[in-house]
Amino acid sequence: MSKRDDQTPILEARDVRKTYRLGRVDVPVLKGASITAAPGEWLAILGASGSGKSTMLHLLGGLDRPDSSRGGNKGGEILYKGQPLRRMGARRLDRYRAADVGFVFQFYHLLPELTVMENVLIGAMVLHGRLGYRKRRDEIRARAEGLLERVGLSERLRHRPVELSGGERQRVAVARALVNDPGVLLADEPTGNLDRASGGEVLESIASMRDEGRRTIVMVTHDATVAARADRVIELRDGLVVQKSALGGVGRAAAV
C-alpha cells in the first residue's frame, strides 16, 4: 500500500453512471463505477475501447456530468476534495477546469493557429482574464518557458503545432495542462497516438511533472505497460471497475 492511500482522496467518483443517447437508443457507458485518487498519487485507469474510461476522465474533469436523477443520486457523484462537482455552478466549474485540473488528450488538441508558447499561455489567459494575466504576465511567461524547457521544447517556442512531431505536440499539451499549476493532471491515452519512443518521452515528461509527488495524475490507457508506470492501476470493463491492482512500476519503485 502507498503511504498516501490513507489520505483523503483529492478526486473521487462514487457509483458513477453515465448514459449516452445514440439516436433512439440509450447506451449506458458507466454503470456505477467508483474510483478514488489520493493526493500525489499516479492512478492509471486501464480498459479496452468502449469500457468507459475516457468518459470517466471527462466526468472527473468536469467536462461532463453524471446522469441526473430527480430526488436521488442515481447518477453518482464526482467529488473534488470532498466537494461534489454537481453542486458547483457553471462559473465555479469553469474555474475548476482552468485552475484545479489539467487535461492531456490522446490527439494533443493544440490550437493550430497558435505557436507553442501561445498554446501553453492560453491556459493562463483563460484562468486569469485580461487584467489578471497582464498583471502576472512576466511570472506566467517564465513558468511557461520553464515548463517547455522541462519537456525539452525550449528551442521550439515560436513553432506552430504543424511543425512539431506527435511526441513534441503531446509534450506541449502537457506543458499547457500544467501552466496554471493544477493539483490534478488528467491524461486521456497520452501515448495512444505515439510510437513507443515518443510515448516513453511523454511518460517521462508526465512523471517529471509530478513535482516531488505533489500532483495527482489520473491517466487513462488501454496499454498495460503504460499503466504499469502508475502507482496504482484500476481496470474498467463495461462501465464497471473490475479490478484494483497493486502498484505499477514507477510508483512501486517509489513506494519501495
Add this chain to the structure above:
Amino acid sequence: MYQGLLTRKYLTRKIMPLLSAVAVALCTAMVLVTWSVMGGFLNTLLTSGRAMMGDVKIEVSGVGFPYYNDLIERLEAHPDLVAAAPAVEWFGQIGLPYGRVAQAAVWGVDPERYARVTHYSDALHWRPIDTPTRRDTEGADPRLGPASEYFTGPGVRSWDSVLQRGLSLTAIDERTNEPVPGIALGIRLSGQSRPRPGWYEPTSRFAEDFLPFGGRVTLVVLPSDSQGRMIEPRARIVQVVNEIQSGIAQVDGQTAITRIDLMQDLLGMRGGERVIEPGGFRVDVDPVTGEERFFAPVTVSEPSRVTTVFVRGRDGISLDKIVAATREATEAFIHANSSRPQGGLLRYLTLATWEEINAQFVAAVKKEIGLVLFLFSFISLTAVFLVWSIFWSMVNEKTKDIGILRAIGASRRGVAWLWLRYALSIGVVGSALGLAISYLIVRNINEIHDWMDTALGLSIWDPSIYLFAKIPDEVDPLHAAVVGLGGVLAAVFGAMVPAIRAARMDPVRALRFE
C-alpha cells in the same frame, strides 16, 4: 484576453473572415456612396437657391409691386439681413442666330445689388482663368488664350473686361459708343457647342457667331400694365455680354439675365406719368339721352415696380431667423406704404424660401432618397446573412478548438464573446475598408463618370434631369459614422446565432468532432 489572441490569429490566417469583411465593406460602400450622392444632391438642391436668388424671395408675380426701394432699405437695416436686391422676373423669348428661338425666364436685375445677394459674379463663365478646367484635357478653352482673338467690339481688351461686362450687364453701343444694357444668357440656352449634357466644351469653330463674342439676341417680352392687362409685345435687340454657368441646370438652360431698367422699360414698370388708353370703343351712345360719350385716354402717375426682391441673410444665421427677419421688415413696409398710390398691390406680397418654392420637388427627392436608402439597406442585409453563413461554417470548422477552450476552463460566455469579438473585428475592418472605398468613389465620382462617358459611352448623370452639372462629391462625416456603425453592427448581428451555437456546444462532443 484569449479572445483577442485568437481573433488576431483567425483574422490573419484565414481567408473566410476576409470574405466577410469584403461583404461588409461592399455593403457599407454601397450605402454610403448612395447616401452621399443622393444626400448631396438634396443638399445642393436646398442650398443652390442661394447662388442665384439669396435666402428669401419676396414677390408679387406678374404685375409687380411699387416702393421696393423702401422695402430694401428696411430689409438691409435689419441686423439679421445683409442685403436685398430688386428684380423683374418675366418670361420671354430669346431670338438666337439663324432664326432660332428659345423660351427663357428673363430676370432684370440691378447687377451690383444682385451680386451682393447672390453668387452671380461666380456664375459668370467668361472670365480670366489660369489652368484648364477639369474636362478640358486638350486645353482648348478660349479663356486660356488672349481675349482679343475673339472680340472685336469696343470696350473689350481682356477676359477681365469681359467679366466686367457681365458684372455690369452693360455693353458699349458700336454706333454711339454709349453704354447700353447687355444680357447674360444661361450657358446652355444658346445650344451651341455643347456636345454632351453638362459638358461644356467651347470650340473656335463657333467663334464667328458665338454669342458672347459680340453676338446679339432679340429679347421679346409680353408686358402687362398695373391692372394686369396685356399690352403689345415688346422686343429689343441686346448684346450678349457674358454667359452664366451656375451649375444649376434650370438656370443654365432656361434663364437670361439683363438689367432691371431694360426690363422695367419693356414691361411698363418704370415709374412716371403714363397714358392709359381705354379698352373697347372710344365712343359710346347714352341709351337714355342718345348722346355720344367720348372716353378720353387717362394720364396717371405710377411708381416704378418690380416683381421680386431677393434677400440674403447674415452668414451663420438660421434660415428660420432670416425668414422671420424678412417677414418683420416686410410687414412694416406694407403697413407704411399700403395707403399710397398702387399700395394695394402690397397686399399680394408673398415670401418664400428656395426650399418652399421647390417644396414639391424637394419632398419628392427626400422620398426618393428614403426609398433608395431603404432598398440598399435591405440589400445590405445580405451582408448579415453572409457573415452568418461564414461564421456558421467557421464555428463548424473550429468545433474542436471550442472543445479545447472549454476543457481548459473557458466559459460559455467567453466562447460566445470570442466569436462576437471576431465579428466585431471583421465589422470594424470591413466598415473601415467600405468607408475608405466609398470616400474614394464619392470624391472622384465626377472623374469616374467622365471616364465612363468617354470610354464606355455611359452618361448616367444627366444634368437636365438632376438639375446640377456636377455630381455631388462630398461625404458627410455623420453619414459615414452612421453607415460605418451599421456595418459593424451588421457583422456582429450576423455572428450572433453562430456565437450562441458555439457557446452552447457540449465540450465532450466538440472534442470528439472530426
